[in-house]
Amino acid sequence: MSAHETASPHIPVMLREVLEALAPKDGGIYVDGTFGAGGYTRAILNEADCQVYAIDRDPAALSRGRAIEEEFGGRLTLVEGCFGNMEALLHERGVAAVDGVALDVGVSSMQIDEAERGFSFSSDGPLDMRMGGEGPSAADVVNSFEEKALARIISVYGEEKKARAVARAIGRARAEKEITRTGELADIVASAVGGRGASRIHPATRTFQALRIFVNDELRELARGLSGAEHLLREGGRLAVVAFHSLEDRIVKRFLAERTGASRTVSRHMPLPEAGPAPSFDLLFRGAAAASDEEAGVNPRARSAKLRAGVRTGAAAQALDLDALGMSRMPVLEGGAA
Numbered sequence: 001m002s003a004h005e006t007a008s009p010h011i012p013v014m015l016r017e018v019l020e021a022l023a024p025k026d027g028g029i030y031v032d033g034t035f036g037a038g039g040y041t042r043a044i045l046n047e048a049d050c051q052v053y054a055i056d057r058d059p060a061a062l063s064r065g066r067a068i069e070e071e072f073g074g075r076l077t078l079v080e081g082c083f084g085n086m087e088a089l090l091h092e093r094g095v096a097a098v099d100g101v102a103l104d105v106g107v108s109s110m111q112i113d114e115a116e117r118g119f120s121f122s123s124d125g126p127l128d129m130r131m132g133g134e135g136p137s138a139a140d141v142v143n144s145f146e147e148k149a150l151a152r153i154i155s156v157y158g159e160e161k162k163a164r165a166v167a168r169a170i171g172r173a174r175a176e177k178e179i180t181r182t183g184e185l186a187d188i189v190a191s192a193v194g195g196r197g198a199s200r201i202h203p204a205t206r207t208f209q210a211l212r213i214f215v216n217d218e219l220r221e222l223a224r225g226l227s228g229a230e231h232l233l234r235e236g237g238r239l240a241v242v243a244f245h246s247l248e249d250r251i252v253k254r255f256l257a258e259r260t261g262a263s264r265t266v267s268r269h270m271p272l273p274e275a276g277p278a279p280s281f282d283l284l285f286r287g288a289a290a291a292s293d294e295e296a297g298v299n300p301r302a303r304s305a306k307l308r309a310g311v312r313t314g315a316a317a318q319a320l321d322l323d324a325l326g327m328s329r330m331p332v333l334e335g336g337a338a
């Protein structure tokens with residue numbers, strides 16, 4: 001039995017709410033930027049007689065999806081690549097404008113559950129963590145980056161208070177022997193941050209999250225994906241984004257605040273104190289929607305999910321400004337140095 005077959009299936013999160021936000025219509029064109037196990041894609045295709053372009057950077061997800069592609073005979077196109085490049089990926093396929101974009105960011109249950117992918121601290125595997133299998137792995141980062149750079153990654157992307165202690169422990173351990181397994185790293189981190197204590201989460205959770213975000217450049221991908229959607233969506237088109245932790249959700253929130261003009265509003269009674277670009281989105285609803293208690297009860301992944309959604313106006317798309325999204329000081333992989 002292959003690793004793919006042993007992995008537990010991914011349960012789509014907030015599916016009903018995402019579908020309501022997208023409101024797929026006959027003849028429409030939709031982008032599912034995070035195909036995964038195809039939960040959203042299948043639901044969109046079942047909801048209306050529409051076309052879906054489903055993107056995933058993980059070739060394993062796409063090969064599992066071939067059966068769904070056949071099932072919907074020509075209405076589904078699977079696209080290997082990063083959703084940060086969605087505009088180019090759609091243009092290459094002759095699509096200039098779409099009616100909806102869905103993003104369900106992060107990793108899938110299959111990726112976490114397959115020890116060989118190296119995302120998990122609870123089942124030992126090679127320290128990899130690349131969703132797409134390209135570029136440096138988590139082991140490359142952990143074994144070659146200076147302790148100071150590692151501490152910054154773990155602090156910024158893991159929000160780990162003991163990031164320096166973790167980086168020092170990594171430095172000591174790798175001086176003895178290269179760190180190649182997730183189990184080794186989990187033990188090293190646990191030794192630096194202490195046991196679980198009263199916390200429900202494993203001591204290595206934050207460090208693993210940080211390395212995963214860094215290796216896959218997840219937050220910049222998210223920002224580029226939001227901008228790509230802004231460029232591709234036609235007037236009235238819908239954007240629905242599900243985020244799973246505060247770093248992701250903050251970016252989506254700030255992006256929508258920027259694009260709706262809310263970040264320029266002093267108060268509800270004194271809108272738009274200074275002229276700026278015309279809003280390119282209206283909010284579909286205020287704030288973030290959460291999963292129902294019922295869903296959170298059966299799917300632990302849904303407990304931290306936050307959905308935000310917008311409707312594209314007819315105004316021109318704006319240039320992506322990472323500073324405005326609070327991202328200018330985030331460590332980047334480019335060049336191998338953080």
Ligand SMILES: C[S@@+](CC[C@H](N)C(=O)[O-])C[C@H]1O[C@@H](n2cnc3c(N)ncnc32)[C@H](O)[C@@H]1O
Pocket residue numbers: 010011012013033034035036037038039040041055056057058061081082083084104105106107108109131221222
């Ligand atoms: C949470 S799962 C999506 C699950 C999906 N909504 C479903 O119902 O099955 C996230 C998926 O998005 C992919 N992914 C994450 N970041 C990506 C990116 N920047 N570009 C393309 N795919 C990405 C992952 O490989 C993973 O398969």
